[in-house]
Amino acid sequence: MMDYMGTTITALLLASITLLARVYSLWRNAQGLRHPPGPPGHFIIGNALDIPREKRHIAFARWAKQYKSDIVYFRLPGFHTVVLNSLTAARDLFERKGDIYSDRPYLEMVTLMGHEFGVPLMHYNDVWRASRSTILHLFRPSAVAAYRPLLRSRVTTMLKAILDHPDSVVDEVRQYAGSLPMKIAYGRDVDVKTDHYVHIAEETVAMGASVFFPGAIMVNLFPFVKYFPRWLPGIHGFKTFAERSNQLCEELINHLFDGVKKDVVNGMDGPSLSANFIHRTNFEQSEFDSRAENSQGRLHETAFKNVMATIHLAAGDTTMTSLTVAVLSLLLHPHVQARAQAEIDAVVGRDRLPDFGDRASPGDHAQDHCPSHSIDQESEPNNYGKNDSLKLVYVEAIYRELLRWIVVLPLGIPHAVTKDDIYNGMIIKKGTIVVGNSWAILHDPDRYPEPEEFKPERFITEDGKLNDDDVLPAFGFGRRSCPGRHLASQTLWLAVVSLLSVFDVVKAKDESGNEIDSPKAICLSSEDYG
Numbered sequence: 001m002m003d004y005m006g007t008t009i010t011a012l013l014l015a016s017i018t019l020l021a022r023v024y025s026l027w028r029n030a031q032g033l034r035h036p037p038g039p040p041g042h043f044i045i046g047n048a049l050d051i052p053r054e055k056r057h058i059a060f061a062r063w064a065k066q067y068k069s070d071i072v073y074f075r076l077p078g079f080h081t082v083v084l085n086s087l088t089a090a091r092d093l094f095e096r097k098g099d100i101y102s103d104r105p106y107l108e109m110v111t112l113m114g115h116e117f118g119v120p121l122m123h124y125n126d127v128w129r130a131s132r133s134t135i136l137h138l139f140r141p142s143a144v145a146a147y148r149p150l151l152r153s154r155v156t157t158m159l160k161a162i163l164d165h166p167d168s169v170v171d172e173v174r175q176y177a178g179s180l181p182m183k184i185a186y187g188r189d190v191d192v193k194t195d196h197y198v199h200i201a202e203e204t205v206a207m208g209a210s211v212f213f214p215g216a217i218m219v220n221l222f223p224f225v226k227y228f229p230r231w232l233p234g235i236h237g238f239k240t241f242a243e244r245s246n247q248l249c250e251e252l253i254n255h256l257f258d259g260v261k262k263d264v265v266n267g268m269d270g271p272s273l274s275a276n277f278i279h280r281t282n283f284e285q286s287e288f289d290s291r292a293e294n295s296q297g298r299l300h301e302t303a304f305k306n307v308m309a310t311i312h313l314a315a316g317d318t319t320m321t322s323l324t325v326a327v328l329s330l331l332l333h334p335h336v337q338a339r340a341q342a343e344i345d346a347v348v349g350r351d352r353l354p355d356f357g358d359r360a361s362p363g364d365h366a367q368d369h370c371p372s373h374s375i376d377q378e379s380e381p382n383n384y385g386k387n388d389s390l391k392l393v394y395v396e397a398i399y400r401e402l403l404r405w406i407v408v409l410p411l412g413i414p415h416a417v418t419k420d421d422i423y424n425g426m427i428i429k430k431g432t433i434v435v436g437n438s439w440a441i442l443h444d445p446d447r448y449p450e451p452e453e454f455k456p457e458r459f460i461t462e463d464g465k466l467n468d469d470d471v472l473p474a475f476g477f478g479r480r481s482c483p484g485r486h487l488a489s490q491t492l493w494l495a496v497v498s499l500l501s502v503f504d505v506v507k508a509k510d511e512s513g514n515e516i517d518s519p520k521a522i523c524l525s526s527e528d529y530g
């Protein structure tokens with residue numbers, strides 16, 4: 001009897017709260033505060049049927065046109081979502097109001113899968129702050145300079161491998177890009193095609209991406225289904241998926257780091273961020289509390305291990321994909337290759353490979369202090385700041401156009417807002433998921449005429465200089481923007497310029513001599529240059 005009354009009272013309470021919330025929302029609307037425009041939703045399911053499974057960035061950009069608003073709104077059960085389709089809106093909210101637009105959405109499946117250990121999916125709290133500031137420190141522009149010797153040596157290996165196997169250009173750029181995070185974080189030399197940890201990192205990223213959207217999986221919309229028994233239809237699948245993910249995360253976080261620990265104990269360790277950390281902390285597990293740092297502002301081991309695994313996950317896949325896209329983009333645009341090669345010829349000549357000193361003002365090299373956490377400190381003086389007309393301006397424009405033309409993370413990683421906000425008379429409620437549509441921003445025809453065309457020259461002014469658009473939306477926004485972008489920029493630039501300086505990327509031919517859609521590298525001889 002008491003149970004029955006309790007249930008009835010709870011039900012009445014819930015109904016009253018829902019009613020009050022609805023009345024409050026109607027009252028707000030009556031004050032002229034409406035959600036941003038968007039497709040009309042249906043009862044309960046909201047806009048679940050309007051969201052395409054693929055190429056959402058294009059659908060959202062289309063909605064922006066259809067509803068004549070750069071910011072659009074849709075609703076899914078339990079979630080309000082807003083998409084920002086213009087640079088102005090992204091800057092206004094993610095940057096100017098960064099204090100409230102920097103959380104990540106609360107998605108049940110992300111928690112069940114154990115993905116919150118990673119900085120990209122952490123909530124906006126002290127652990128995130130400490131972890132992110134460590135990554136920013138490790139990959140600040142001056143610290144990234146320390147990786148130049150490593151990048152040069154890896155790029156030379158890549159060029160030699162392509163020379164030996166001209167049809168494997170994509171495999172070799174992936175090897176170059178994918179092997180770097182493992183080397184930097186754990187000091188491991190890996191073959192990305194066969195390495196177990198590279199494979200599980202790829203699987204983990206793919207698993208995360210497949211559920212990191214409210215409507216992607218039922219448990220995101222109706223979290224209580226996690227309590228349902230496995231034998232009910234639809235429950236076993238997501239529970240097994242979550243268990244597999246936890247297993248992979250555990251391996252990624254602990255096994256690699258513990259391997260470095262063993263190497264340190266045996267005196268077998270090479271340079272790496274993990275080895276530096278282990279040496280510095282000398283295995284002391286000092287002063288822990290619920291925060292990520294100790295009183296000297298240093299991360300404790302658990303938080304540091306999570307940061308290393310984050311670097312492995314966040315850096316590998318994005319950079320490998322960017323370089324794969326780069327090779328395919330060059331393949332489709334032979335005239336771009338020819339113009340870049342002429343520039344390299346004029347600026348660098350044929351006696352050496354291009355180097356970072358030939359790079360035209362990428363904006364990454366303002367300060368150059370010695371990093372304290374780095375491996376292999378760069379010792380030679382750089383020549384940034386030398387006359388820009390002696391630099392590779394067109395190659396820099398290609399680098400920017402590559403980031404713009406095919407955006408690797410077209411919708412970035414969704415942010416969430418931690419307080420009710422009003423923007424241009426529209427209400428954005430606390431907890432709303434806020435998506436920056438980087439693709440729409442980088443394909444805005446007002447900023448980038450003929451946005452579907454691959455035109456590096458759009459970044460060059462009439463007097464032959466680079467303009468000030470460094471396509472940062474490709475790396476996200478505000479306080480959550482990519483802290484690895486300086487490393488990414490160096491890694492991509494060096495690979496692209498080196499490829500261009502040694503090879504033509506052309507279409508391969510099948511056995512009958514017909515061109516096929518996969519790339520092949522042809523070494524440029526001195527006659528080709530002439």
Ligand code: HEM
Pocket residue numbers: 119120121122132135139310311314315316318319322408409412413414415436474475476477478479480481482483484485487488
């Ligand atoms: C071409 C390569 C890369 C691209 C296109 C890229 C892009 C992005 C984007 C779009 C975000 C989301 C930003 C936002 O939420 O607004 C992000 C976040 C992040 N990236 Fe990258 N990234 C790249 C390489 C890297 C590298 C090399 C590292 C590590 C060294 C890295 C580490 C991270 C981390 C830790 C975050 C999460 C930041 C946070 O939530 O506070 N990324 N990246």
